[in-house]
Amino acid sequence: MTSHTDSSAKLLNAVTEGAEKGVIPASIFGDPDLYRQELRNVFGRCWVFLAHESEIPAKGDYVLRKIGEDHFIVVRDDEGEINVLFDACRHRGVQVCRSDSGNTSHFRCPYHGWTYNTKGNLVGAPLWRNAFGGMSKEGNGLASAAKVASYQGLVFGTLDESAPPLKEYLGGMAWYLDLVFGLNEHGVEVLGPPQRFVIDANWKSGAENFSGDDYHLGTLHRSVWEIGAFPVPFHENMMGYHIQASPGHSLSFSMAQDADEPGPNYFGFPDELAQSFNTTNISADQLEVARRSRVFVGNVFPNFSMLALPMTEDGSHHPPVGILTLRTWQPHGPGQVEVWNWFAGYKNLTPEQKDRAYRAGLGTFSMGGAFEVDDTEPWITVSRTGSSTAAKLLDFQLNYEMGKPGVGISKPVKEWPGPGRVQWTRYEEGVQRNLYTFYAEMMRSAPGEWPSLAFGEDAADTGEESQA
């Protein structure tokens, strides 16, 4: 009888070999053993997005977030530093933070009253002298994430001491995050707390969709064009770039073929806002890519996605306007994902522009929105297929061939100002093969070891380009 570990290892080998060929075993979307290994090897090690700095602007502000399935308090302490504290009392492991957000000077365990400050240090406990002989409180604080760091206001944490610095982990993706979040010196803020909803799907479906699944737009989201929610016709919208920014992280741009073609640019953000965009924090190349872009969609491995594009919730009364949404695909079991969805906007938008962007985002990319309501439908059945006995017995492989050499019209692009492997036209699934190749490597890496975070220079290492 094959052991559980053997079965997971076999699946992971099939992912690595398959990604190169353009097939992925369906069982990765539902296998419970693989899922447990994901919690340990992916969510237990990678940099995981937790919050936007604008959610906790003041000292003592906190939000409750998750790494994998585990609860962490993300809190700004008295010195303004952000700490990520494991929400478990050192005495009996009881939850010490019982609100989703707030402002506090301390967290107190409701069981026996151990009390921690916003750095997680134990500062008091009832009858400490009688009960514990006044022993040192040091070493009895809340546990912290191994590392915490921000990039462009995005706060990440990792549980792995051996994780490379955040900037190195983001690799080429940082260049693309800049041109979404750093277009001017004001930067971005979130527009309220996140929506949260749970669906019966695997977290990877969200991650791969936002890595650049544009092919689904014409079928699944056809209604969005029918009601005038999005201004770029489907076939034109398929023109643009798919970019494997670095191992694991992928993204997609919709871009006009002619750089000066009229139509939405800067993701449809208002012209008055676009006038404030400059090269204070980014390069002229980054600014130019943003200018030409109609749509940006991307995923930071493993489960942090973002999307910027022109949308409207009511095409007959309001023209599309640039919206910006951030989301995490929070694992909730092999067949369940909790979606966290934030709307964000540039801080120097006027209140009216913010309201417009918020309403447009809510009416399209939210659980009640014209775009997103349809997305959950296929993902639920992907997970059903992924957990099926049939998929295991039949060794059921899913097709991820699009954009491989000779498959479709997509071609590698050499002239591109940014990092990563670039393909032109969005009829392409290398972005997803990139996700799963890195996923399998991360899953197999021994504690302390990390897969390469940069693509090798030689053609042999790039696989696809060697055949191009």
Next chain:
Amino acid sequence: MDSTLPRITADTALYAEVLDWIHTEAELLDDLREREWLETMVSRDVTYAVPLRQTVERARGRGFSPDTYHLLETYGSLDSRVTRNETPYAWAEDPPSRIRHFVTNVRARRTDAPDVIAVKSNLLLHRTRQDQSVPQLLSAERHDELRREDGRLMLLRRDVLLDLTVIRTHNLAIFF
């Protein structure tokens, strides 16, 4: 709802009219007659909102977050939703869920505006789809304002206060 405003009691013709309005609305929505609901029961000036909710300490109230929503609709955006469902590509509700609105605890009051009635009700929304045998349940308190327009009551405002912070349904492609 301002509790100092005069209560419309169950023994009045107006209360019976409100109750009949609520039952008619539930029937139209349960029967997927969304266009008819929109055109005959919803005011052009409608605000239709499902505010976002967080878990917070008792001292901070009920956790409804200001200016943040699951749904925030105008007549135009409701019309977009109905129009979308009329296309053959609205997969989220095609095949449609089976939806049942159970509306109880109906309380009505007059408001400062002579033609506007405030109505509170409890809603249990029971939803199944495809071969699902375990229902998705959404329970909420509805705060409605009904305005008399050309003789008939029309939905002017609806705030749906959900009893959930994490929504356990695959989408909100439905009407509360």
